[in-house]
Amino acid sequence: MDIGIIIAGLLTLAIYSFLYRDNPVYKAAESLLIGLSIGYALVIFWQTTLVDRLFRPLFNEGDLILIIPLLLGLMMFSRFSQKLTWLSRLPIALMIGAGAGVSIPAMLYARTLKQISASVAPLYTASGGFDFSALVIILGLLSTLAYFYFSRRHEGAMGKMAKAGTYFLMIFFGATFGYTVMSRLSTLIGRIDFLLTDFLHVLR
Amino acid sequence: MSGEKRRWIIFAALFAVAIISYILPIQIESRPSPEVQKSYDYIENLPDSSVMMISFDHEASSLPEIQPISLAILRHLFRKNLRIIGLSLFAEGTAIGYEMLNRTARQYGKIYGRDYVFLGFKPQHISAILGMGESIRRVFPEDYFGNETDTLAVMQGVDNYDKVAMVISIADGDRAVQWIEYAGARYNQKIMAGLTAAMITTYDPYLGSGQLYSVVGGLKGAAEYEKLSGHLGAGNRGMWAQTTSHIFIIVMIIIGNIVYFRSKSSQKGRG
Structure with a gap:
């Protein structure tokens, strides 16, 4: 049997041993997972960012403009010195400024404008039929907004709307939790498939 | 019985x-959802040689759920003779994505580069x-192996999203967002998402607004996709186990609630 499969099988069992109780075998497997994930990500970042995008073009191909991002990157390390920590503010300011400039218009369009236009769908379809889903969306939207509106006391009609909002929120949380349970079970079933098929050869 | 022991028995x-x-x-019938x-x-319905971009934006820990979705979609893409550009915007998805892409390509006799x-991983x-x-x-500028992208036949005529029919993001988080x-x-690029079930509600608003073209969600989505493409795999194999596990959890929730309300009413009676 492939040594990789044996290691993967034993580590799967080590992780699931946590369901009984916390134990050193689980702790070792968990630490290994975290260490490997970070190590792998570091190697990928080193190669794809520093080597491919910086060192090779700068030192092998003489692309001198890359000295600017190199210096900005190095300035980030000035945070470790109390005297020079102000230097790190420049690359941070650049990152925040550029990030906000790129993100704000995109988010405003995709998360706000498009979502609002999708939420105010007509209650009647083109064929003249009543669209119950559109009504649920409008009621859900207004009542949930009412729940998060804190500038007025939740009394009377406002209180009833806010109360309805909590029901919509509960339905959302319930659906999300249900999907999460489904997701975790899928992971369990995936590992059972691996254990029975590849590791133990019980199934073909 | 102590709470910890009871928990262990339930698990x-x-x-x-x-x-x-x-x-x-036992196999159960998976009726495909509209999505x-x-x-x-x-x-x-895509014509031959259309270009599809598939991005493996997930961690290794979600592989048991993500893999059936990825494989079901990849098998369909290769069977349809489409040109596939794979990449990853999540470091951990890089090697996994390449392995799944390469394994499925070999099954269909596809040639790398043609x-x-x-393309590998790209930070930021x-x-x-x-x-x-x-x-x-x-x-x-280069693919995962350092070949110049310009020299690869599969990339000919593909400069940007204009020639890409659809981007498929296989994600376990919000990278597809x-x-x-x-x-x-x-x-204006058409986006489809292959998602873990836990993420489906996060993407529902985008689906409702039409910003997201479609979703294949969770092991159930994989099973439905396998059913449509006529190649049953891990998704369908897991459906019966998933169904019975769900029933078990529902029964446990009902029993838990009965016990809770009975103990509450008996406490009231004593008090």
């Missing part, structure tokens, strides 16, 4: 239910997504 029972159900040779049907139909390519995913809208070559917000909103 053991759930594990037993899942494992026994998985071993039993999965829409995903399948779009790919099915029928498919893997937002700039990568935006950059590819202008020039894929500029963002990925960035595809929607940047490639979709700015470049």
Whole structure:
């Protein structure tokens, strides 16, 4: 049997041993997972960012403009010195400024404008039929907004709307939790498939 | 019985239910949901050699759920003789993505560089997504193995999203949201998502607004996709175990509530 499969099988069992109780075998497997994930990500970042995008073009191909991002990157390390920590503010300011400039218009369009236009769908379809889903969306939207509106006391009609909002929120949380349970079970079933098929050869 | 011991028994029972159900040779009918049907139909109706971009934006820990989705979609893409550009915007998805892409390609006798390519990982995913809208070559001058992207037959005529029929993001987090917000909103690129079930509600608003074309969600989505493409795999194998496990959890919730309300009413009676 492939040594990789044996290691993967034993580590799967080590992780699931946590369901009984916390134990050193689980702790070792968990630490290994975290260490490997970070190590792998570091190697990928080193190669794809520093080597491919910086060192090779700068030192092998003489692309001198890359000295600017190199210096900005190095300035980030000035945070470790109390005297020079102000230097790190420049690359941070650049990152925040550029990030906000790129993100704000995109988010405003995709998360706000498009979502609002999708939420105010007509209650009647083109064929003249009543669209119950559109009504649920409008009621859900207004009542949930009412729940998060804190500038007025939740009394009377406002209180009833806010109360309805909590029901919509509960339905959302319930659906999300249900999907999460489904997701975790899928992971369990995936590992059972691996254990029975590849590791133990019980199934073909 | 102590709470910890009771918890252990419930976990053991759930594990037993899942494992026994998985071993039993029972298959249940997966009726495709409209979303999965829409995903399948779009790919099915694409002409030969259309370009599809598939991004493996997930961690290794979600592989048991993500893999059946990825494989079901990849099998369909290769069977349809489409040109496939693979990449990853999540470091951990890089090697996994390449392995799945390569394994499926071999099954269909596809040749690297001519029928498919893997561009590898790119950090700063937002700039990568935006950059590819202008020039894929500029963002990925080389593929995963250091070949110049320009020299690969699969990339001929593909400069940016204009020639890409659809981007499929296989995600276990919100990386597909960035595809929607940047490639979709700015470049009008059609986006489909292969998601873990836990993420489905996060993407529902985008689906409702039409910003996301379609979704294949969770092991159930994979099973439905496999059913449509006529190649049953891990998704369908796991459906019976998933069904029985869900029933077990529902029964446990009902029993838990009965016990809770009975103990509450008996406390009231004593008080």
